[in-house]
Amino acid sequence: MDYLIAFVVGGMIVAIGQVIFDTTKLTMGHIMVIYVVTGSMLTALGIYDRIIQFAGAGASLPVSNFGYVLTKGVYEVLLAEGWAGVFNGVFQLAGGPIAAAIFFGFIFALIFRPKA
Amino acid sequence: METKHIGAQSVAFHSTPGILETFSIVGPKEGRGPWGNDFDTILPDEIYGEKTWEKAERKILIEGLSNVITKSGFEPKAIDFLLAGDLLNQIISANFAAASFPISFFGLYGACSTIAEALILGAMLIDGGYAQKVIAAASSHNKTAERQFRFPIEFGSQRPPTAQWTVTGCGTVLLAAGGPNPKVTCATVGKVVDLGSKDPNDLGTAMAPAAADTLVTHFRDFAKNTADYDLIVTGDLGRVGSSILAELMENAGFPFRGNHIDCGISIFATDEDVHAGGSGCAALAVGYSGYLHKRLLAGKINKILIAGTGALLSPLSTQQNENIPGVCHAVAIEVI
Amino acid sequence: MTEQSQAYQKLAQDHIPKPNYLKNTVNAFWVGGLICVVGQVFNNWFIAQGIAKSTAGAYTAITMIFIGALLTGLGVYDEIGKVGGAGSAIPITGFANTIVAAAMDFKAEGYVLGMAAQMYKIAGPVITYGITSAILAGLVQWLIWR
Numbered sequence: 001m002d003y004l005i006a007f008v009v010g011g012m013i014v015a016i017g018q019v020i021f022d023t024t025k026l027t028m029g030h031i032m033v034i035y036v037v038t039g040s041m042l043t044a045l046g047i048y049d050r051i052i053q054f055a056g057a058g059a060s061l062p063v064s065n066f067g068y069v070l071t072k073g074v075y076e077v078l079l080a081e082g083w084a085g086v087f088n089g090v091f092q093l094a095g096g097p098i099a100a101a102i103f104f105g106f107i108f109a110l111i112f113r114p115k116a
Numbered sequence: 117m118e119t120k121h122i123g124a125q126s127v128a129f130h131s132t133p134g135i136l137e138t139f140s141i142v143g144p145k146e147g148r149g150p151w152g153n154d155f156d157t158i159l160p161d162e163i164y165g166e167k168t169w170e171k172a173e174r175k176i177l178i179e180g181l182s183n184v185i186t187k188s189g190f191e192p193k194a195i196d197f198l199l200a201g202d203l204l205n206q207i208i209s210a211n212f213a214a215a216s217f218p219i220s221f222f223g224l225y226g227a228c229s230t231i232a233e234a235l236i237l238g239a240m241l242i243d244g245g246y247a248q249k250v251i252a253a254a255s256s257h258n259k260t261a262e263r264q265f266r267f268p269i270e271f272g273s274q275r276p277p278t279a280q281w282t283v284t285g286c287g288t289v290l291l292a293a294g295g296p297n298p299k300v301t302c303a304t305v306g307k308v309v310d311l312g313s314k315d316p317n318d319l320g321t322a323m324a325p326a327a328a329d330t331l332v333t334h335f336r337d338f339a340k341n342t343a344d345y346d347l348i349v350t351g352d353l354g355r356v357g358s359s360i361l362a363e364l365m366e367n368a369g370f371p372f373r374g375n376h377i378d379c380g381i382s383i384f385a386t387d388e389d390v391h392a393g394g395s396g397c398a399a400l401a402v403g404y405s406g407y408l409h410k411r412l413l414a415g416k417i418n419k420i421l422i423a424g425t426g427a428l429l430s431p432l433s434t435q436q437n438e439n440i441p442g443v444c445h446a447v448a449i450e451v452i
Numbered sequence: 453m454t455e456q457s458q459a460y461q462k463l464a465q466d467h468i469p470k471p472n473y474l475k476n477t478v479n480a481f482w483v484g485g486l487i488c489v490v491g492q493v494f495n496n497w498f499i500a501q502g503i504a505k506s507t508a509g510a511y512t513a514i515t516m517i518f519i520g521a522l523l524t525g526l527g528v529y530d531e532i533g534k535v536g537g538a539g540s541a542i543p544i545t546g547f548a549n550t551i552v553a554a555a556m557d558f559k560a561e562g563y564v565l566g567m568a569a570q571m572y573k574i575a576g577p578v579i580t581y582g583i584t585s586a587i588l589a590g591l592v593q594w595l596i597w598r
Contacts, residue, residue, distance in 0.1 A: 002496070003489050010488025010543070011481035017538035018480035021274070022471040025315060028273045028541040029550075029574045035542060036582040044589035057491035060509055061516065061543045062484070063578065067589075070582050074590025079598065086591060090583050093506075097513040098579070101548050104521040105571055109555030112525035114259075114269040168560040268557035270524050271574065272533020272540050272549050274476070277469040312457035313464075321464045359467040389534070392469075 002056050009051070009058030032063050039067025044075075069093040120243065123337025125330075126304040132452065133242040134295025136249075138405035139184040141176050143258065143284030146394075146402065149384045154406040155285075156183065162259055162284050170204065173257035173284075177202070177213040180286040181253060185217075188290050195219045195290075196247035199238050201230035202255045202397055203282075204264060205430070209255050219251070228323075228352045229306070230254040231287060231401040232424025232445040238291045239300040239447075248293045255286035256396030265316065265431055278318035280354045281390035283383060287401025289409075298412040303447045304334035308428065310441035316434045319427040320357025320392055326442030327353060327425050328364035334421065334446045335370050343373050345448070346417040349408060351400035351425045352380035354393035379403030400424050408449075418451045476537055483536030487543045491516050513544055520545030524552035550574035 017031050026034075039062075042048040048068045051059040059065060070090055077089025091098065122128050140155045147158030157179070164172040177200070185192050198217060201224035202209035214221040226233035234252030241247040261282035262269055291300065309329050313322035327350055335341055342348060342365070353361055358378045365371055379400050380393035404422055411417045423446040429438075453461075494515050498508035520543075523529040529549045532540045540546050555571035572579070 003492055006488045006492040007485035010491075011485030011539070014484030014539045014542045015477050015481040017542045018477050019473070021538050022276075022473050022476055025317075027267075028271075028538065028546075029577060031538065032542065032547070032550075032574070032578045033581045036578050037585045040582065040585040040589045044593040046593075057495050057512065058485075058488045060495075060512070061488045061491040061545075063542050063544060063547050065513075065544070066547070066578070066582050067586060070586030071590045071593070074586050075593050078590060078594040086587065089590065090586055093510065094582075096510045097517060097544065100514040100517045101521070101551055101575070102571075104518055104548065105551035105555050106568070108521045108525035108552050109559060109567055109571065112527075112552075112556055113559070114553075114556050115527035170560075263557060268550075268553040268573065270527060270530045270549070270553035270556060272524075272530045272536070272546060272553075274534060274537040276471055310457075311460040312453045313461070318468065321468065324464070325460055356464075356467055356469070360464050363463065363467070 005054065006056050006058035009055035010061055013059065013062045013064065035062060035064040036067040039064030040071045043068045043071040066094065122302070125307065125333050126302060126337035127240065128302040129239045129243040129300055131243050131293065132299040132301050133239045133291045133293060134297060134299045135289055135409065135449070136292040136295045137184050137188040137290040138409045139180050139187060139288045140402040140406035141180050141285050142398070142402050145388060146283055146285055146383055149388070151383055151403070151407040154410050155402060156406070162257065169257060169259035169263065170208065173202065173204070173209045173255055173260050174212050176257070177209050177253065177255040177286045178216050180255070180288040181213060181217060181251065184251060184288040184290050190249065192217050192219060195249045195251055197222060197238070197241055197250045198253070199224055199234040199250060200253040201225050201234065203227065203261055226424065226443060226445065227426030227428055228395060228397050228399065229424030229426035229443055229445050230397045231404065232351070232422060232447050235289060235291070235300060235447045236303040236305060236445055239303065242291055242293045250291045251288055252291065253286060253288040254397035254401040256282055256284065256398040258282040258284045261396060275391055276317050277391050278315070278320065278356050279391045280319060280352065280380060280393055280395035281384070282396040283394045283398040283402065285398040285402045287398060287405035289405055297451045298409070298449050299452055301448045301450050302338065303445065304330050304337060306330040306444040308441045308443050310439050313440045314437065316429060316440065318356060319395060319440065320354040321360060322427045322440040323353055323425040323442035323444065324357040324360035324364060326444040327357070327361050327423055328368065330444040330446050331365065331423060332368045332370055342370050342375065345375060345419050345421045347420045348372065348376045349400070349403065349420060349422045350376070350378045351423065352393070352395040353378045353425055354380045354395060356392050412449065412451055415451065419448070421446055421448050479535050480537045480539030483532065483539030484543060487540065487545055516544050517548040520548030521552045524549045525556070547575060547578065
């Protein structure tokens with residue numbers, strides 16, 4: 001069952017992006033930015049947490065989840081440290097994936113070349 | 117002194133410079149297309165044994181130039197001028213390729229109209245008595261154009277149906293005073309036309325008004341109409357631009373008589389994933405030096421008007437949301 | 453815009469083909485959905501190994517980033533993207549694709565100012581807007597709920 005929900009919810013989240021892409025002149029870069037910022041705002045409103053609880057990877061694989069983990073990290077550290085911790089939490093949860101993206105990006109770019 | 121300037125924007129070449137030799141090189145995708153048999157060289161891949169795509173484009177242009185000179189039997193020094201251009205910033209392909217030849221060089225930028233611009237200027241140099249032999253050349257490369265104007269090559273994005281696929285290749289044309297048929301007889305030099313197009317993924321719409329403007333001016337300046345040519349060949353309007361051009365010509369009172377082709381549409385097989393068709397300097401350059409030149413020599417067609425179409429944009433102008441003006445230069449090539 | 457420009461743009465509209473909205477959206481749906489299912493498989497597997505739920509989420513993201521980066525290096529991800537569109541661009545595998553694609557492309561311009569600088573060409577804005585909005589949104593959330 002969780003696979004079906006992940007498929008449907010994940011599919012719907014990205015399908016919205018496709019509609020934006022096809023009906024506007026925005027590039028995929030713009031749309032990814034929109035998703036991250038939207039994910040961040042939905043997190044602050046307490047909505048994204050619920051979507052993840054319901055849809056699992058259907059909500060945690062789209063890049064909007066990046067906004068979620070960044071924001072959740074900021075919030076959690078603010079709870080623990082107060083004002084002084086406002087910049088300390090961003091990478092609390094998102095650090096691993098960002099480090100992986102940079103590391104694998106670098107390594108694979110060293111190994112491979114663009115194909116024709 | 118008698119003037120060779122005709123009407124509003126046209127010139128006539130009294131001595132009708134001849135086209136002595138041509139050479140065309142294309143990539144594998146172009147080689148699979150309907151004109152595949154007409155090209156001199158079809159590359160097995162687009163990197164051509166080089167380390168970068170930009171070096172590959174330069175090598176294609178150098179090979180195209182070397183071969184047209186070798187085919188003609190002349191020494192490189194016997195060529196008076198080389199007129200060449202490409203799409204890359206500061207026309208590095210043409211500039212660097214020219215460094216391999218001991219020939220006086222004019223670097224040109226007319227976007228995808230460059231080969232027509234080069235042919236007109238070359239014919240003027242010869243007709244004016246300033247040169248005996250001139251080479252006109254232009255190149256483009258799909259991967260160098262993608263990198264400069266769009267996204268990284270392996271980026272997984274989609275292209276809208278109006279997008280075009282830059283042709284990989286180069287075409288070179290050797291003009292000679294008193295040369296044989298086919299001959300360059302007259303030309304119309306285009307104005308830059310800006311009708312408010314902004315979409316860098318729809319260059320056909322940006323260029324079509326310039327093409328219509330130049331073609332209509334050509335027919336008016338020489339009191340001709342579309343039926344006076346066996347073929348009217350545009351460079352890279354693609355399906356969208358060609359369809360718009362047909363309507364604009366109809367509205368202007370110069371409808372095509374089923375005698376218009378666009379190199380961007382014709383060069384690729386219909387099942388290739390190229391959306392609205394091909395684009396790039398090489399579209400018309402290889403279209404002429406490959407397909408059209410051979411048809412003229414074989415007597416299958418005798419009188420053609422080739423119209424190079426250029427969309428005038430840069431990555432910077434696009435990001436600053438500037439309009440994309442177009443330009444079009446038309447050259448008549450005839451077997452007399 | 454001048455009157456002539458407006459008239460021309462209106463004329464041109466009739467010639468400009470529209471994307472196949474339905475086909476593109478359906479393709480994005482199943483490609484994106486399928487990527488999420490793969491993520492769910494990894495997520496469930498990590499949890500079955502006894503890894504805490506929150507950590508399993510990060511492991512899943514890292515695994516998917518690895519896959520996206522590898523498929524980009526192998527020249528496969530842009531082919532998936534032609535079909536999937538937003539379906540393969542918006543999942544985290546697509547984020548990895550932007551980094552590897554840009555990094556490979558700019559290797560020719562050197563390993564420091566080319567590859568390492570340009571690899572953030574598309575991912576950079578995502579990180580920049582993500583962090584800025586996260587700090588603002590997290591702060592607002594904290595001010596309301598503390």
